[in-house]
Amino acid sequence: MSTFYESITGGLQGLYERAWESHGMLVLDLLPANLTTVVARLKDDYGCALFLDVTAIDYPERKPRFEVVYHFLCPAQMQRIRLKLGVEEHAAELPTLTGSYGAARYMEREVHDMYGIRFTGNADLRPILLYEGFEGHPLRKDYAMEHEQPIVPYRK
Amino acid sequence: MGNATTPAASRTTIPIQPVGGGKSSAFEYLTTKKDELIGWARKFSIFPYPFVTACCAMEFMAVSSTPYDTDRFGAALPRFSPRQADLLMVVGTVTHKQAPILKTVYDQMCEPKWVMAFGVCATSGGFYQNYAAVAGIDRIIPVDIYVPGCPPRPEMVIDAIMMLQDRIANDKHPILPSEQPPPVRS
Amino acid sequence: MQYRPPVSSPLQHTAHPDHVVVNIGPSHPATHGTIQIVAEIDGETVVHADVHCGYLHRGFEKEAEHHTYHNIIPYTDRLNYCSAMNNNFAYAEAVEKALGIELTPRCIWLRTLLAEYNRIADHCTCIAASVMEMGGMTAFLYLMTVRDYIFEHMNHLSGARLTYSYVRIGGLARDLPDGWLVRLEEILTFTEGYLERIHGMLDRNRIFIGRTRDVAAMTPEHALNWGYTGPILRSTGLAMDLRKDNPYLAYPELDFEVPVGIKGDNYDRYYVRMREIDESIAMVRQCIERLPGGPINVDDPRVVLPEKELVYNQIESLIHHFKLVMDGVQVPAGEVYTAHEAPNGELGFYLVSDGSGRPYKLHVRAPSFVHMGGMHTLLEGHQVSDIVPTFGSMNMVGGECDR
Numbered sequence: 182m183s184t185f186y187e188s189i190t191g192g193l194q195g196l197y198e199r200a201w202e203s204h205g206m207l208v209l210d211l212l213p214a215n216l217t218t219v220v221a222r223l224k225d226d227y228g229c230a231l232f233l234d235v236t237a238i239d240y241p242e243r244k245p246r247f248e249v250v251y252h253f254l255c256p257a258q259m260q261r262i263r264l265k266l267g268v269e270e271h272a273a274e275l276p277t278l279t280g281s282y283g284a285a286r287y288m289e290r291e292v293h294d295m296y297g298i299r300f301t302g303n304a305d306l307r308p309i310l311l312y313e314g315f316e317g318h319p320l321r322k323d324y325a326m327e328h329e330q331p332i333v334p335y336r337k
Numbered sequence: 338m339g340n341a342t343t344p345a346a347s348r349t350t351i352p353i354q355p356v357g358g359g360k361s362s363a364f365e366y367l368t369t370k371k372d373e374l375i376g377w378a379r380k381f382s383i384f385p386y387p388f389v390t391a392c393c394a395m396e397f398m399a400v401s402s403t404p405y406d407t408d409r410f411g412a413a414l415p416r417f418s419p420r421q422a423d424l425l426m427v428v429g430t431v432t433h434k435q436a437p438i439l440k441t442v443y444d445q446m447c448e449p450k451w452v453m454a455f456g457v458c459a460t461s462g463g464f465y466q467n468y469a470a471v472a473g474i475d476r477i478i479p480v481d482i483y484v485p486g487c488p489p490r491p492e493m494v495i496d497a498i499m500m501l502q503d504r505i506a507n508d509k510h511p512i513l514p515s516e517q518p519p520p521v522r523s
Numbered sequence: 524m525q526y527r528p529p530v531s532s533p534l535q536h537t538a539h540p541d542h543v544v545v546n547i548g549p550s551h552p553a554t555h556g557t558i559q560i561v562a563e564i565d566g567e568t569v570v571h572a573d574v575h576c577g578y579l580h581r582g583f584e585k586e587a588e589h590h591t592y593h594n595i596i597p598y599t600d601r602l603n604y605c606s607a608m609n610n611n612f613a614y615a616e617a618v619e620k621a622l623g624i625e626l627t628p629r630c631i632w633l634r635t636l637l638a639e640y641n642r643i644a645d646h647c648t649c650i651a652a653s654v655m656e657m658g659g660m661t662a663f664l665y666l667m668t669v670r671d672y673i674f675e676h677m678n679h680l681s682g683a684r685l686t687y688s689y690v691r692i693g694g695l696a697r698d699l700p701d702g703w704l705v706r707l708e709e710i711l712t713f714t715e716g717y718l719e720r721i722h723g724m725l726d727r728n729r730i731f732i733g734r735t736r737d738v739a740a741m742t743p744e745h746a747l748n749w750g751y752t753g754p755i756l757r758s759t760g761l762a763m764d765l766r767k768d769n770p771y772l773a774y775p776e777l778d779f780e781v782p783v784g785i786k787g788d789n790y791d792r793y794y795v796r797m798r799e800i801d802e803s804i805a806m807v808r809q810c811i812e813r814l815p816g817g818p819i820n821v822d823d824p825r826v827v828l829p830e831k832e833l834v835y836n837q838i839e840s841l842i843h844h845f846k847l848v849m850d851g852v853q854v855p856a857g858e859v860y861t862a863h864e865a866p867n868g869e870l871g872f873y874l875v876s877d878g879s880g881r882p883y884k885l886h887v888r889a890p891s892f893v894h895m896g897g898m899h900t901l902l903e904g905h906q907v908s909d910i911v912p913t914f915g916s917m918n919m920v921g922g923e924c925d926r
Contacts, residue, residue, distance in 0.1 A: 204620055204859045230747045233862075234888040238875055250873070252860060252888070256747065256761075259768040263860065284750025287576075287896035295584075310580040310925055311469075312434040312529035319468050319585055326467045326585050332529065333436040335476045389556045390579055391922055392604035395648070395685050399674065402667035417552045429556065434529045435578045438550050464597065467582040488685050 185258045189227055193219060208263040216266060217276050220251075224281055229253040229262060232282035235289060237268070237296045241322045246270040247298060251278075268298055277302035295320035375510040379423075379449065380502035381411035386422035388442060391429030393456035396488040405491035410498050419445040424501070425478075430458035431471045443478045449510070451481045451501060456488055463487060532561040532573045542570060547910065549578045555652065557921040558895065558914070564907055572902040572910075576895050576924050583926040587885035591851025592618050592692055595885065600686040602887060603923040606645035606866050608637045610923075611690035613863035616771065617872040618692050618852070621859045624826065629817045630694050635773040636810035637689070638863075639803040640707075643714065644673045645866035645918075646754075646796040646803075653793070653915025654725065657734055662724060665717045672710050679703060692852050693827050694820030704811055711804050718800060725793070735789035739901040739913040742787065749897025753868025753890055754799060755917065758784030758791035765864035776813075779806050792916040799866075826852050851880025867891055867918055891917075891924035 186207040190200045196219050199210040211219055223229040233252040240246060245267035253262045268275060277300040278285040289300040290309040297318040299306065308315065312332065317324050385407075387397055400407055407413045416422040419442045431439055443452070454474055457463040460483045462472030474480060481504070484497045547560040557578040563571040583602065587595050599614040600607040612634050619626065626634075651666035674684040680703060681687040681696065689696050725731045741751070743761040756763055764781040766774040782798035784791030820827045828847055833840035856878040862871040868890030875884040894917050901913050 203857070206860060230744075231752070232750055233869070234871060234873065234886070236873060236884075236886040238884050252871070252873070254869075256763055259763075261860065261862075282750070283748045283900070284893050284896055287892060291892075307530050308577070309530070309575075310577040312577075313531060314529075319582065324468070324585075326582070326589060329433065329468050329472075331433050331436065331471070331476075333433075333440050333477050336479070387552075388550055389552075391556065391581075392601050392685060394556055395604060398648075398652075398667060399671055399684075402664050402671070404668075404671065415552070430579060430581055432578060432580055434580065435549060435557070437529065438548065438578075442550055465581045465586070467585055469580050469582040490684065 183260065185227075185255070185260050189223070189262070192226065193222060196222070203263070206261050206263055208265060211264055211266050213266050213268065213275055216264070217278075219264065220253075220278055220281055223253060223255075223262065227255060228257045229255045231256055232278065232284045232288075233261070235278075235285065235292055237292050237298055237320075239296065239320065239322045244269070247273060247296060249275060249292070249298065273298040274301055276300070279303050294318070297321070371512070372508070372510050373506070375512075376506040376508060379510070380505040383410070383412040383424045383451075383498070383502075383505075384414055384416040384422045385412055385424040385426045385453075386417065386419055386442065386446070387415050387426050387428055388439060389428045390431060390435060391456075391458065393428040393458070393488040396491060396494070397426070397428045397455065400491035400494045405495060407495065407498065410495070410502065412498050419443075420447065422446060423449060424451050424453060426453045426455050427459040427474050428455040430456075430463065430465060431474050431477075432469050433471060434469075436471055436477055439474065440477055451505070452478055453497060453501065454480045454483045455494065455497075457485045458487070459483075460485055528559075530575055530577070532575070539565070539570075541565060545907070549575075552656070555914075555919055555921060557925065558919060560902070560910060560914075562902065562907065562910065567906045567908070569902050569905060569907060569910065572899040574895050574898050574902075576892065579921040579925040581922075581926065583887065584885060587882055589881065591848075591880045592854065592882065593848075593851065595882070596690060597686065597688045600688050601922050602889065602926065603645070603865060603867060603870070603891070603920045604685060605648045605920055606641035607685065607687050608634075608641040608689060609645075609863060609865045610870065611687065612638055612772070613861060613865065613870050614872050615690045615692055616863070617859055617861040617874045618854060620861055621854045621857055621874055621876055622692070622823075622825065622852070624693050624821055624823055626694065627818050627821055628815045630819050630821070631773050632810055632814045633695060633699070633819070634690075635777070636807055636814065638772065639806045639810070640673070640677075642803045642866045643800050643807075644670055646800045647673075647714075649866075649915070649918040650721070650793060650796055653912060653918075654731075656911045656915050657731070659725070659731070662721050665720060669710075669714050669717050672713065676703070676706055676710055679706070691820065691827075693823055694818075698819050704814075707807070707811065711807060714800075715804060718797065722797065732790060734909075734912055735793060735916075737786070738789045738905060738909045739916070740786045740788040741901065745897075745900070746787065749900065750893040751868065751897060752893075753865070754795045755787075755792060755868065755894065757781065758795045759787030760785060765862060765869060769862070771861075771863060773810070777806050777809055789912050789916045853878065853880055854882075862888070865890060867920065867923065868894070870923075887923075887926055889923040889926060891919045891921075892926070895919060895924055 196215045197209040231254040235251050238248045247268040249266045251264040293306045294308050454460045459474050482497050482501050542563050542565050545562050549559045559575040561573040562569045599610045602610045647666040647670050651663045655663035678684045681689040741759050743759045746756045746759045762781050762783045779802045782795050784795050829840040834844045854876040858875045860873045862869045871888030873886040877883040
């Protein structure tokens with residue numbers, strides 16, 4: 182592990198459950214309660230100024246069902262960090278990061294659209310890739326790919 | 338219908354009805370010539386509305402510029418208002434979110450109007466057979482000419498424009514109220 | 524049919540009685556097809572802007588979960604369709620990293636050459652479209668001519684003008700045909716000639732400067748906060764380029780500069796892209812000189828199809844071919860994130876594999892989508908007529924934005 186990663190794992194001791202390296206990238210496993218603290222520390226103390234991505238993975242037979250994955254980039258060292266959190270299906274909520282990063286707005290909207298995970302504090306969770314009236318969350322494993330919900334009635 | 342061995346006397350003959358309610362042949366000649374003239378004028382002055390969504394847009398830009406110029410066919414000037422356009426070129430995938438917009442634009446166009454489904458996504462959905470894409474725009478609006486390809490080569494688009502021009506040239510263009518109106522399309 | 528917008532906008536009702544809400548709708552010549560901008564304007568000034576994307580969402584990630592790794596390659600083409608090879612290579616690298624495959628030298632150099640060649644095509648398209656939307660048809664037609672030669676040339680190589688699907692996991696589809704490199708040099712010379720004309724037409728053009736200078740300027744901090752990468756970030760003055768900072772493929776051995784702008788306005792973005800085309804042409808020339816010989820595909824039976832004569836004559840090769848095509852490349856369980864420097868910015872592929880021949884999840888970190896998130900900050904405070912040049916300089920590609 183590089184010195185930068187070691188300084189992060191040392192400095193954030195106690196805020197994450199597990200840390201490991203995956204193909205050259207540091208991965209931290211967190212509890213949702215620690216998310217805001219860890220992100221604030223990464224941004225202020227370790228210079229992770231670029232919020233790359235947030236997405237989720239659906240494991241229907243596992244508890245917790247969703248695994249929300251964040252990626253950050255620290256431009257000074259050009260190193261990336263991945264954060265992983267487990268989110269339950271019945272309480273699919275996470276705090277928003279729009280206070281720290283403007284880029285989080287659209288990406289959280291997309292995760293909400295595709296998986297149904299709410300981000301508390303993000304006032305704007307309208308559908309972004311889908312449309313109002315679309316029921317269900319397509320990227321969940323129990324949504325059939327061919328299940329169309331047309332807005333305009335078909336001809337003939 | 339009849340057997341080749343049936344004797345000629347027992348074959349029924351079907352009398353030919355004159356069209357147009359029995360108008361004179363001079364009238365028919367004039368309306369045919371008028372149709373040919375209007376068809377010739379309409380086919381060489383097509384104003385496309387490029388309803389551009391996806392990758393086929395690159396080929397649309399290529400077919401409008403050198404060396405595949407559509408200006409040679411009179412179909413170069415795009416009109417970005419549906420009221421002023423007569424050919425709706427649906428270029429690229431139409432998703433369910435975009436479908437109401439396509440229907441609105443099609444409804445806003447005035448007759449005569451033609452629709453070209455440019456690319457295989459507009460023709461049949463392409464390989465996007467899923468919850469998001471409309472599997473062919475003919476589920477929403479009637480289509481006159483389909484151009485398959487992902488994306489189609491510009492020569493295919495020009496071939497389609499020429500076929501459409503042949504159809505327009507041979508079509509009926511009624512102007513007098515006594516003429517047959519063209520079939521209504523929903 | 525009564526039209527109802529698919530996603531409601533908070534700007535539908537303005538508080539201020541003098542403001543008007545204008546809808547620059549999804550079917551618009553200058554919104555590159557699929558973006559809707561709902562703008563509240565006061566006279567000519569945009570007070571609030573609400574950018575709606577998603578009109579081209581085609582379900583890439585859902586399709587990826589149902590297809591084998593090779594079957595996903597045509598879907599990746601259609602992400603950023605202006606430079607399809609860059610998407611292909613970034614995706615292939617994610618899968619190859621998960622498999623632990625090292626590419627052959629010839630494949631590495633050829634992928635670098637083609638990635639830079641496609642970068643030229645993408646920047647030409649962006650500049651052509653944005654200048655045409657400002658009224659300069661000549662630049663559009665010049666760059667379309669250049670781009671058409673590139674398309675025909677790529678057609679000779681891969682069989683398709685636009686969506687090449689040229690990459691394979693562990694290599695490329697086929698090697699270069701004869702005479703391809705000669706024609707490449709001709710096209711590069713031709714491109715340089717046309718770029719000189721574009722420079723002459725636009726660089727000191729009073730109208731162009733008036734329309735683009737100091738419009739939608741950004742600071743590097745603002746750009747990083749809103750997630751901008753690529754030429755847009757570099758135009759603000761920050762020299763962040765994955766080809767230099769996190770080099771991949773053959774970039775560590777290439778000699779090139781990273782152009783940066785000053786103010787981060789529309790003019791800087793145009794100029795950074797023009798300079799990047801020059802740098803890419805130089806890089807392509809270096810790749811031509813240093814292209815090594817050898818095989819294109821890595822010699823790994825897990826990913827590479829066996830030779831056709833063997834498939835037709837030996838039962839083991841037939842079964843091997845069958846399993847590779849029907850079950851797909853078996854990628855060991857795990858996850859990987861790879862990022863390439865696409866012409867728009869950082870294009871990342873996050874692949875989660877469960878050990879079978881189909882990905883469990885494949886996520887694309889699309890630069891255009893992230894750029895659209897921050898675009899309303901660039902539109903507010905400027906004129907309505909600045910919306911089109913600003914939008915054009917973002918190079919939003921619909922396939923990538925909405926996936």
